[in-house]
Amino acid sequence: MKKYFAEFFGTFWLVFGGCGSAVFAAGFPELGIGFTGVALAFGLTVLTMAYAVGHISGGHFNPAVTIGLWAGGNHTAKEVFPYIISQLVGALLAASFLYLIVTDKDSFESLGGFAANGYGELSPGGYNLTAAFITEFLLTMFFLLIILGSIHRNVPKGFAPIAIGLGLTLIHLISIPITNTSVNPARSLSQALFAGEGYLSQVWLFLIAPIAGAVAGGFIYKTLFDKE
Helix, strand or coil: CCCHHHHHHHHHHHHHHHHHHHHHCCCCCCCCHHHHHHHHHHHHHHHHHHHHHHHHHCCCCCCCHHHHHHHCCCCCCCHHHHHHHHHHHHHHHHHHHHHHHHHHHCCCCCCCCCCCCCCCHHHHCCHHHHHHHHHHHHHHHHHHHHHHHHHHCCCCCCCHHEEEHHHHHHHHHHHHHHCCCCCCHHHHHHHHHHHHHHHHHHHHHHHHHHHHHHHHHHHHHHHCCCCC
């Protein structure tokens, strides 16, 4: 159970810290952290919790990562489903707390996008479905390559969280304008449930594309690179 609690808390922190930075701090007048700050916040959530609980569960905090690690031969099949459930519960609880905080503001009028992911009219930069799918697929694929490479037995120990956290930061720097960056089905579903019908109707893409990209990344690493 320690593993599942570690995944729960890690995913909670990722959603609360990453999406919370976008909801509360990104657009604050004159002092907002902007895209760069949000990208850094997501990277820091993974880096900090990977050091905090990564030694317990492996520090996935993302259903796509769990499935990708299984595809790459680095996670047992029997733990895939319990990990995903733990991650989804953590993400949903974090989104619930964000909702409670946002709606408790005296001047509250609307949730707005609530840091949810979208394409077309719901894309920050107006990118269409095809662009969104390609982006989420490729970035999640490379995220798995970064993860599998940094945790390889021949790599010096203790540095993986830094590489993974910086990798996630770079991913956000690339794709916030395109999809608001998912690469994580739990993060996408939790925000979409509160953001409303428009975002919820598009959430399928942010479940399928990251998982497909993660599986591709896992197979590529296992086939081409994990030979020693």
